[in-house]
Structure formats: C-alpha cells, structure tokens
Amino acid sequence: MWYQIPVHIALALVWMIMWGSFAPFHVVAGFVVGGAILYALNKGTGGHFYLRRVESLFKLIALFLWQIVLSGIFVARIAIAPRPGNRPGVVAFPLRLKTDGTITALTHMLTLTPGAVPIDISADRSEIFIHCLDLNDVDAVREAKELFEDLLLEVTE
Amino acid sequence: MIEILTSFLVVAGAMLVCAGSFGVARFKDYFERVHAAGLPATLGLSLLLIASSIHLSAHLGELFLKPIVVVAILFLTVPLGTEMLARAGYITNVKPAHEYARDDAEEQRELEHKEPVE
Numbered sequence: 001m002w003y004q005i006p007v008h009i010a011l012a013l014v015w016m017i018m019w020g021s022f023a024p025f026h027v028v029a030g031f032v033v034g035g036a037i038l039y040a041l042n043k044g045t046g047g048h049f050y051l052r053r054v055e056s057l058f059k060l061i062a063l064f065l066w067q068i069v070l071s072g073i074f075v076a077r078i079a080i081a082p083r084p085g086n087r088p089g090v091v092a093f094p095l096r097l098k099t100d101g102t103i104t105a106l107t108h109m110l111t112l113t114p115g116a117v118p119i120d121i122s123a124d125r126s127e128i129f130i131h132c133l134d135l136n137d138v139d140a141v142r143e144a145k146e147l148f149e150d151l152l153l154e155v156t157e
Numbered sequence: 158m159i160e161i162l163t164s165f166l167v168v169a170g171a172m173l174v175c176a177g178s179f180g181v182a183r184f185k186d187y188f189e190r191v192h193a194a195g196l197p198a199t200l201g202l203s204l205l206l207i208a209s210s211i212h213l214s215a216h217l218g219e220l221f222l223k224p225i226v227v228v229a230i231l232f233l234t235v236p237l238g239t240e241m242l243a244r245a246g247y248i249t250n251v252k253p254a255h256e257y258a259r260d261d262a263e264e265q266r267e268l269e270h271k272e273p274v275e
Contacts, residue, residue, distance in 0.1 A: 112196065
C-alpha cells in the first residue's frame with residue numbers, strides 16, 4: 001500500500017513540470033490531481049487508497065478533542081453538584097490492541113474520556129482496567145473505548 | 158464581536174478551572190480527586206489559552222499561535238500525569254472512601270499486591 005506515496009509524488013511532479021511552475025498553487029494542485037488519479041485507480045482495482053489511513057487519523061484527532069470537551073464538562077458537573085450521586089468503581093474491558101504503542105495511545109485517550117482513568121492492563125494484554133467516576137455511565141466509556149480502538153486499528157494495521 | 162467571543166471563552170475557562178478545584182476539595186477519595194484534578198483543568202486552561210490567542214491575534218493584526226502550541230503540549234502531558242497518579246494509587250493499594258459497587262480488578266490487585274495505605 002505504501003508504494004502509493006512515491007507514485008503520488010511522481011504524479012504531482014509531472015503535473016508541475018507540465019505547468020512549468022513550482023509555485024505553491026501548482027504544488028497543491030499537483031497533489032490534489034495526483035490524489036484523485038490514485039483514488040480512481042484504487043476504486044477500479046479494489047485496492048486501498050493510502051490516504052484512507054490519514055483520514056482515520058484525522059477522525060481520531062477530532063474524536064479526541066470532542067472527548068476532552070465532554071469529559072471536562074462531565075467531571076465539572078459532578079464536582080459542583082449539590083449532592084453528587086456518582087458511584088465510583090473499577091471495570092474491566094476486553095482489549096483488542098496488542099502492541100505497546102497502540103495501547104499507550106489508547107490509555108492516553110481514555111484518560112480524557114468522561115470519567116475514566118485506566119489504571120492497569122492484565123499481563124496477557126486481554127483486559128484493560130478502568131477506574132470510572134460514575135458506574136451509571138459505564139456504557140459511554142465502553143462506546144468511547146470501542147471507537148478509539150477501531151480507529152487505532154484502522155490507522156496502524 | 159471578538160470581544161464577546163474572547164470574554165465568553167475566558168469566563169467558561171475560569172468556571173471550569175474553578176469547578177475542577179471544587180472537585181479536588183469535595184470528592185471523597187484519592188481516585189475521584191485525580192479525575193477532578195486532571196480533566197476540567199485541561200479544558201479550562203485550553204479555553205483560556207485559545208482566548209488569549211484570539212485576543213492577541215486581533216490586536217497584533219497577525220496570527221499569534223504560541224498559545225495553541227501550549228494547548229497541544231497540555232493535551233499530551235496532563236493525561237499522562239493523571240494516569241500516572243491514578244496508577245501510583247492503584248499499585249500502592251490506596252483504599253477508596255467506600256467499597257466499590259463493582260470492582261473487576263480485585264484479583265489483578267492481588268497480583269501486584271503491596272501493603273495497603275490508609
């Protein structure tokens with residue numbers, strides 16, 4: 001899949017040479033046109049366009065920022081509630097990621113998920129233990145974990 | 158217009174930081190306080206920094222993005238600190254204020270067992 005990067009650069013270079021200009025506009029236009037050609041070719045042959053992965057990466061970052069906003073408000077609401085009715089607890093979730101790097105990224109992002117701080121990973125890497133601020137909200141934590149895991153798998157596999 | 162936007166961001170950020178401090182003071186045990194110390198403060202501080210970036214950009218007449226870099230560094234470091242604090246409490250077996258309604262890590266804790274700390 002990664003052979004597409006040199007192809008992409010070559011297509012852009014051809015475009016720029018044809019225009020006889022390396023002005024920023026032509027550089028950008030060259031990469032856009034090259035990307036469009038690669039996308040069309042992959043569509044035809046059933047291959048995977050490599051920028052798909054970049055797309056998942058951007059989705060991951062957007063989701064991460066959104067979770068930060070949600071969690072800030074979530075914890076602040078419990079902190080100033082006159083009668084905080086939260087029930088803390090530790091929950092184990094199944095873990096599908098296997099490499100050090102992706103697990104680190106996952107725990108980092110889960111820390112910023114509303115009311116969740118990962119505290120441990122089982123020795124065989126099949127479970128992750130998360131301290132939840134509110135057990136009533138466990139489904140939201142599970143959802144966020146699944147989403148992050150899916151996107152991380154998409155980006156790295 | 159920009160005045161309204163920045164004032165809104167500053168007030169919202171200050172309120173979040175304030176709520177976080179209330180959380181640290183009011184929550185009942187170590188782990189809950191770790192939650193309160195980390196999350197609202199990150200969001201509140203980043204709102205303050207974004208407001209300062211917008212305000213200074215408007216006044217200088219050019220883009221001033223240094224505060225945004227600080228936000229990025231905050232997002233990278235604060236979760237790490239929060240997590241390490243929580244993990245330190247877990248490994249040294251800090252007791253929660255009340256028995257947990259659900260505790261899936263009970264056996265796991267036995268494996269890493271250290272003397273409990275009150």
